[in-house]
Amino acid sequence: MRCWLLWDGRRAARRRGWTGSSWWERVEARVQESVRDKDAPQLSPKIPFTPAPSQPNTWERKVATNWKTLFSAALSRPSGGVFWTPDSTALERRRLQARTSASAGSALRFRFTRSTAVLPASILAVVEHCGNARGATEELSASASGLRAPHAPRAKGGPALARLPRQYGGGGRREWRDSCGGGNHHPHSLLCFISADQTCLQEVSRQECFSNAKTEELTGTMKVFCGRANPTTGSVEWLEEDEHYDYHQEIARSSYADMLHDKDRNMKYYQGIRAAVSRVKDRGQKALVLDIGTGTGLLSMMAVTAGADFCYAVEVFKPMADAAVKIVEKNGFSDKIKVINKHSTEVTIGSDGDMPCRANILITELFDTELIGEGALPSYEHAHRHLVQENCEAVPHRATVYAQLVESRKMWSWNKLFPIHVQTSLGEQVIVPPSELERCPGAPSVYDIQLNQVSPTDFTVLSDVLPMFSVDFSKQVSSSTACHCRYFEPLASGRAQVVLSWWDIEMDPEGKIKCTMAPFWAQSNPEELQWRDHWMQCVYFLPQEEPVVQGLAVWLVAHHDDYCVWYSLQRTSPEENERVHPLRPVCDCQAHLLWTRPRFGEINDQDRTDQYVQALRTVLKPDSVCLCVSDGSLLSMLAYHLGAEQVFTIENSAASHRVMKKIFKANRLEDKINIIEKRPELLAPADLEGKKVSLFLGEPFFTTSLLPWHNLYFWYVRTAVAQHLGPGAVVMPQAASLHMVVVEFKDLWRIRSPCGDCEGFDVHIMDDMIKRALDFRESKEAEPHPLWEYPCRSLSEPQKVLTFDFRQPVPSQPVRAEGTIKLRRPGRSHGAVLWMEYHLTPDSTVSTGLLKPTEDKGDCCWNPHCKQAVYFFNTTLDPSVASGSPRTVGYTVEFHPHTGDITMDFILPDVLSC
Template structure:
């Protein structure tokens, strides 16, 4: 059966109908998931294997058969560890059919088919009994159901059901327990990811300040956690206001309750400051004694931070308090963690623990201002970036005239406010969604501009003259930022929008930005390459996993496409100089012909060529540009600094999955990059030229 699914093209804006059938190939989705990262996490795998061996040993010492239930088996790795450790039988549950099918092949290839049964169901649908999926309840429960927030993948409901229906009372569990930690901090940088801070604009008639609406000031923010690599955040970016405290623990060997709960901890600030953010992480004990521990603690908590294992499937959490709270050194406050089935949030209260714990559980925070629904965390940071705003102000000052009729096309941009303050005669802003319309109304009202900037809630192709009060646009502006964009070139939607409104522009219209360019550079990653590399498992345990994923339906082949990553979190160094590849001229409409460039990029530094990073630069006015990628390359080794507000595109070479000699010895990279204006796609091909 074939199914047609509608999808909006993020670059062109057109709705495309894609054909899918029951044999849809999921190999790319799996290849881009975190399986490679998890399988390559030697610390994780070694700790799991140690914990599983110990659990099987304890069961055997009691004279019992070791029957294992492995929930969320994925590749079947943990089940194979259990059988290797001496388990008599293992039920391995995997709900995702393509993954379950591959697990069957992996288990068979490694000779474990007689002791491992793959069950392609959600664990809550598994039955026990003579005619059930499991012949008997298990006495060892193995799981890997955790995300960065610990419970975000539904661990609690799965554990609750397993204890009620699938495992014996007093079963062994690997991991045995999890503990969540928190630290209260003040951080201007992190707080800029959550609130719109005042923006100062110097105009001819004095300084103007753009302020956020009251709804945003009092908004509890987005309900989702912001998970990042805290190990890439320097100490000068935050001030610790408390010691690290234990918030709560979950014992997985006992019945687990999914019901909402809260945990209050009294703490005395170690420093006077403004509490804004809670940094949080967890660790898991693989055994009851806590002697086998796997921790997510960031570098400033760990003694030997240079040996911290790198992981991308588990990171650390940034939680934003509902409001900034001043705290004084030594004066007690109470930090409360609330949780429901899938998420955690925090609140800070003054006073003693007894007073604070009388507070009843609060509902999950929900965004009230709509800004957190339209703008993600990096976008908040981008809007609060003073140097970036200054570039736009200087560019507007160069092109604005007293009689300028200005039209802004972006999602929830502050450029219309800047244009008005800098002297545009009339300002319109095109907002394509009800959310961006509503948000901009609130911002304009807070700045007393509701009667001075007109919001048009339409897609560009539907714009008519009366929307613009029969005026012609002499200045078309955009950042560009669109909430549907994932890859850097998706924001070329601005070009398509500019083309769609051409009939409403004056013959001598000024476009800001004037143009955009696509840039690329060959890099060596410190760690990110691991998500595409062949994987070992752990010391003393060797099975064939990746080769089976390569040969079967979950093909781990090179995608031949780029994928988005926030590279400020993933250190790398340049192997080549940056190169401008394509130029997009916004002064003209989108062309009908394909833009293409090919050539050879010499590698100027020694190192491992893991892939190519691509990004966009927007040229606002002569001498003024903003970048969505590279900020600078520093030092002889070529360490890269990236803008933290955008994701860059990463194209991994297939040599990441091949012998190191192919990675270490290229002399140049041959490239062919093209932009198809009909589809809005950037098509790329790279080949390493070996010495």
Template structure:
């Protein structure tokens, strides 16, 4: 056997659509291609504000070191494409050590530095910075006197910035070194927001004359500890009420030794408006120099006097933190907001007095582990819920034997309250079963719904008390779904349950339709746009690597994105491209569809958005994509509860809006794997 040939291995992974265990190619090469193809490096390179501020800070730091008469040695941790290292050398640095742990990125950085003529002054070190050594035989010949890093995420410290800085100051840089950025400051503001709070807690639900209450274990739970990172600019100021001022919670000086030990910081403030303290909005700034004259801010667009000056970015967004419990506050009241952090995460609490060492929030009710934040919002959506209730009212009868198939759904409880004779619910996990049991017990409905932790293909007549199912329902919602068509898992479940359904059984939803629409993105296109050059440096080798990674796949794929966070304009009418009939079983043969979507809007077509709409009854449909027709200007309003699919064209197309150009499509649903292969391109008439 040729040892130079990379061996491929396969591992079993649950298929999100079929529910089966599939063999998936696994190995170093496959993983690298996946990581590169999915990376959003282009967003960072297209972030002009970020790049300019870093360049200004690096030039200033190099000047300060040279003014002291010292040789300028730079350590760049997390170099990525090597852009910041090239900036440093161009600014006059004598030598730069560039550390990058991800092998493909390190290889790309090596190509980029060579292409730009920096081979003699930049050394790429393919290691984690904590493994780098200094000395005659080490990775670095000498300690650096300028530390340049880009180790930050939306939460600032979530990528391990603090331990990396701590190690660097102990082992890799000189005492009193310059740092770019010089410091970071985290800001926070307490607000009341029904919209945001609906992502954290289930609200009481009215079903006929009955009010369905959330379990006390859920309402009293502090929730999941993970940050909710979003494009806060897309949450309008009318959606929340500021209860206090914007507080500077704490700063980290990166030019001095940094500690990664857990810490807490408090800020006292006077309540500006009475209300319910529920949510903390947070973001941070970077001071690129000691004087604070070069600032890179993550503040949302509505904090700008001119929102057009807002520098859009997706690699850094803003954070939403949910307080452990909502608290009524009165105008003029003095409170203390406390932030705590460990190596990687932050959490907040609010009290009348000083606090310290507030325990890390931990979900004890399991609902916050079962449901994502968008799922909480979906369950709290009154309009959506009324669609399902109206559909259930029209199909349920006093003798209905109902079976629900979704993950952690409240539909079976609704079916019982609406008068079904018997209700069974298949739950895919013990956690889902326990969460729904809590709802049943909290509302004295324990005997109203029988919960079954059984796979659909294993369900027997004995499990449903020898009853034939007359009504099969689903939202459909499955926790493993990422792309819109992954919820076709409901179709596979319906097929597996056919033997238990009455011949005249009602299926809700009865069908699903896949829709597409051609769009121009305001900003999201940046994550896939080639860069070519950035700040005068040629970074095209990275573009080439990403393209090879995309070509590594048999066909191009759609990506899941929550489009409510990413404004776009419709350049065509919505077009239904494929319908899946749930009244029939999943077919054995593939389903294919070809056609064209006429470009009727003027603008730059970056690609298409895809979503599913479910037909509950003849006159009730719920959309997981557009929630209303696009405006005359093409503005789109997307469901905030589900991610839509986005297929980026290889090259943007300038649409004149005269209908002479169309986006042609070829779509094939392969029932054997439950996936959709697709191809889109623009043709001119």
């Protein structure tokens, strides 16, 4: 049993304004508040953020003592579980998965420096995990958002940090594993500290790591020794990286291109800035601008062009601040724009400060899909108190959050486990969810999606669009917890389940310049809808579905703290209801920590279940001994109901073990299905009661998987347990195949396309920085995206590339495929989409990609429960590379058994390697 320390890095701490002793106080307060458990550790005494130079040893001992206390508390809790700090919503929103690599699911990162270990810069969680190499991620990986990351978590990561891409994470969703290659260490052998000034983790107990640290001291150079958990093989790979590799990764996965391509956003900001500068000038005042989260410096340059006398551009992310300085200089504004590389809460005023006086115009872009999820409220609150004049002009001037109550079986299936119907020889069997799952309010975080891709036939509207609350950014803003109630009469009778939400921002006091995130059905001119992926729409799930009657009024209540929003429905007026300020909902069934929202939808897909049932009928025998290998899968229950003599299931993590145990108990199968909580390679005959496995089965699904082929971990497990398979043992699925198709995206290409010129300003430097970051790590890697949200046309027919025979062990030599894909339709070849198909039996195949043949026009229908892999061609990454209208695309795809990686390269005629 071990404890894991997960972190969000120094920038997360800074963007929250956690400096000095207040950081430690907040950690302690949040632990107590979030855990709400008598066993929660008391983290005291308070420890200053920076140690006194004269007493480093004493300070280090205090840190070690307190973290040992925290570790011990986690280890000693009878039920195990998770400690969230600073709060669970922040963890989910920041998407642990966004910190991972699409190719390797990066886990704990070890950086060796000449300095001693210091207090963690921003601790997110300490997790109990029972020893296995694969499973540390399962405890947390399925953040309620579904391990999204696509393109921003979806957030910039602070008032000026690059938005991280949604595709890395959330979906996964989820990917933390053993950091030390095997996980057989004593509970106290892994004592880790995170460096506050390096955003890193140091392990001080393993001799080889300590020796590497010594080596770095002697050479005087900075290296990053990264332990990356491989989601396909389950092993840990140690790589030496450049010290700024994480910066390259964040830049490469940022959505700056998406923002710069957002013409509606840029135009409205420009109009609002011109109007604000004019109002100040009309009062006979100098226009002094504070731009918080300047990014490229675009809004600051707009302000100076509009007539501002001077602009102070605050940017906390150093690589971005450096780029802003160069962009400002290239456009000729260096004499009127000062870039300040600080968090806005660290900016000082005065003759020797960052700003000589307070600004009278406040410009910001601190918003995420949820509006306040990037810390907009605390940043505005601080700015009004310390950095801007009273009654200053603000751009945007106001934001309004809207909500619409709906009933939707499809969306509700992303949050609750439905009864599963299984037709057996004895009649229909129903797999029911445990009462804990039915009562559980669910995970607290928002599910952000492209709501325009949800058909209106998938939900029933129960209310009009309701303005829930507004924030006036030109006045003092409060980040305190608040609630806002709206009284309405339902438009129809039904079950209130889901709240759809979005916001708009008004750039001027009169509200004439407006930028809205409303979905098409709430737009006055839906044909002019602006596509964007850095701001989308929100899906919130009510704690429990509530029946409503047409015409019988109820109250919809929006609650928010400084970072997140949640909703409740009430039948009495707020004045009569004592619970108008309920606590943020927290998952207490653990299923919402184990399964992502897409995974909930997949499990609830009855058609998919029926396909597995049909396949099982063809391979099961009355004396079958089944071994099921998939994370949190109901496949073992299907096998039992269909007549297997004995069923075993491997659940690597404590969380999946607990959830499945509850489900088995609810269905009276706790003594019928044996749960094995052990790494597959450590499986012993006694675990199987001395029996040989006659049916080895899986979906396969693993919470650590990001890219489609990561679920080939099933193949590695099958190889590891080969000695336990009986003669003639059946494997289901018996094989898998990798498929691809060349596509033209309607909009998704924008997230990787350079901008060049934005509203008349030259931002090539930003394009070059992203390209260098892509060249450093990402350009030859595929990215996971839920393509049901991103329309595209196929330019070729789907083509099978590689086949993996699960009936045989993993080969020792690489498997390579070369060929060409013929393009049958005209269009811009933006990239290739790859997915896996699993052949359950010779006659039954489950696809994680295309669900049916493409239509004549090439329109694609994608599996909504899975992410597909997208490989963007160089013609998308660099428009200067002319592609013309190629008729074929050459490809090379290679599977490397040792690492589990699939590498690929594409060539378009007359174009260099893509």
